[in-house]
Amino acid sequence: MPNTEFSSENDADQRPEAGAVPGPGSLNGTRRAAITALAEAVQPVSDELGARFASHGQQLALVGGPVRDALLGRRSNDVDLTTDAVPSRILELVDGWADSVWTVGIEFGTVGLRKGGHQLEITTYRSESYSPKSRKPDVAYGTDIHDDLFRRDFTVNAMAVRLPELEFVDPFGGLADLEAGVLRTPGRPEDSFSDDPLRIMRAVRFAAQLGFTLAPEVAEAARGMADRLSIVSAERVRDELTKLMVSPDPRRGIELMVDLGIAEYVLPEIPGLRLEIDEHHRHKDVYEHSLTVLDQALDLERSRGHEPDLVLRLAALLHDVGKPKTREFEGGGRVTFHHHEVVGASMSRKRLTALRFPKDVVSDVSTLVGLHLRFHGYGKGEWTDSAVRRYARDAGSQLERLHILTRADCTTRNRRKAAALSKAYDDIERRIGKLAEQEELDRIRPDLDGNEIQEVLGLSPGPVVGKAYRFMLELRLENGPMGKEEAAAELRAWAAEHL
Structure with missing residues (x-):
């Protein structure tokens, strides 16, 4: 068992930069219990491995997300550790203790290993920065945990717990910002975002994931440096966007991306919707309508017992991106968007491919965008069994998602019309279910092969x-x-x- 007697290291005099936000002081009982629970949850890492490093004169600490999540009362599957030992020394120290070791990230100072049911990453204290045109970070190793924490993205991720003694380290006020729900950087945000521009995306992702607000200086730096995202690899941007989209409140993150000009470099089709009036004049623009559809898709997703669904959420967000290219003005002030679903499917495919999403995600999202208007041919219930079969067959494996997307796309404030649309779709689902029992609709084949x-x-x-x-x-x-x-x-x- 690790030692559960705490000290709380929060010495302002040891900060790398004057003016860093001071910490909150010692942990209260609840926070102490959270850190103790974290240490117990990752045994034997917290005691055996900590003691192993200490006995050889090396430092080891839990750091970043696991510490933050423990203090928030959230479960974390990550075990991230930091050390003053260089990668070759880490390999020596875990030899004979770890069940398996991998070195895929060793050029960036990270050694991965498995012990029992735990998968760990141990990273040497480091500095990362990008040259103006580089897509990969330059890495330099450090020897002091304060320097390492100072170079991390946000103060709420710049807290650590030394092992095995469970000493809480918070030189930049991360706990205070955690309690306030504010994202700040340990130093100047301009320096932080210059070192790794992906942190601009992480800021909006954490806002969506944790419900935090951005400190004014962080928001301003993100707005002024959004163009730096263009040097970050598409794969890294995609990973942050994925985490944002499956967060509890993706709308919050998307709105921040648009408001701060970040979306122009990630999903430029979304801010492009803001000036487009939707065909029913029920919302001030298609942008607001699309965010409402995203919200409603989440509600339906949860009510139907589904886990967060990246494909569904991307389809909800992108379903109307074809409207700007297909807008036409007709007599009487009427605006039409003929075939916007076809154009939107093509645009979605192109954008998601550029972001290096897997082929199945690209295909499924573009299929849903292309089919999202199909239901509106149903009218007042005159679809034949043949039409229902085609609807189910064309949707294929995406049928349940199409059910949710189509229902979510009804954003009228007219209760009578909304009820009628809901009833009509209830009928579609009922008829699909009935025919499916008889004919296995998802595997329709001709009677002769x-x-x-x-x-x-x-x-x-x-x-x-x-x-x-x-x-x-x-x-x-x-x-x-x-x-x-x-x-x-x-x-x-x-x-x-x-x-």
Whole structure:
């Protein structure tokens, strides 16, 4: 067991820069208990590994997110540690103790390892910075934990717990900012964002994830330096955007991105919506409408018992991005956006590909954007069984997400109209469910496969078989399942006319 007697290191005289925000003093009982619980949760890391480093004259501390989350009463799956030992020394010290070790990040000073059920990262005290045109950070090692904490992104992540003695280290007032719900940088935000411009994205991500506000100087620096994001790799930007989108309040992060000019370098299609009036004139612009759809998609996602869904949330945010390119003005002040779903699907695919999202995410989001208006052809309930089959088949694996997106896209304040739309969609879902029980809609195939088509028509493999297959598929969608004999008769009749 680690020693649970605390000291709280918060010596202003040891700060690397005068004027850093002073810390809050010693931890209260609740905070002490949180740190003790964190140490117990990561055993044997907190006692065995801490003692191992200490016995060889090296420092080791829990740092960053795990400490922050423990003080917030949140569970964290991360175990991040920092040390004055250089990577080669870390490897020596964990040899024979760790179950496995990997060195993928060793050029950046990080050694990964596994011990029991814990996956750890140990990083040498360091400094990271970008040259003006670099996409990768330069790394220099340090020897003092205060210097290391000073170079971290925000004060709430610049707190540490020394191991094995559980000494709380907070030289820049991180605990006070944590309690105030404010994001500040240990030093000047301009210096912090210059060292690693991705921290601009992290600021809005933490705002969405933790419900924090940005200190005025942090917001101003982010606004003035947003263009620096252009030197950061698309993969790193994508990872931050992903974390933002699956946070409890992605709207908060998106609004900050737009207001601070960050979105222009990440998702420029979103601020481009602000001046576009939506076709129903129910919101002051399509931007506000899109954020409302995102909020409503989250509510439906939760009410249906789903985990945070990146694909659904991206589709909700991007579903109307095709409107600016398709806007037309007609008589009587009417504005139309014909085929904006088709244009929007293409734009979504292009943007998400540029951000290096996985191919399945790109495909699924663009499919949903392309289908989000399909329901509005349903009208007052006149869809045939054939139309319902096509709706389900075209949605495929995205059907549940399409249900949520379509419902979320109803933002009218007219209660009667909203109720009518909800009732109509209830009917769609009911009919899909009923037909699915009968026909396995998600796996609709023609009644005759390619080999059977060739046999019935006496054909060899070739384009004509594909043409016949497509006819049989349309027949299946139109009429539902048929027997083999009836399907063969229909195929022969079609062939007599078309072949």
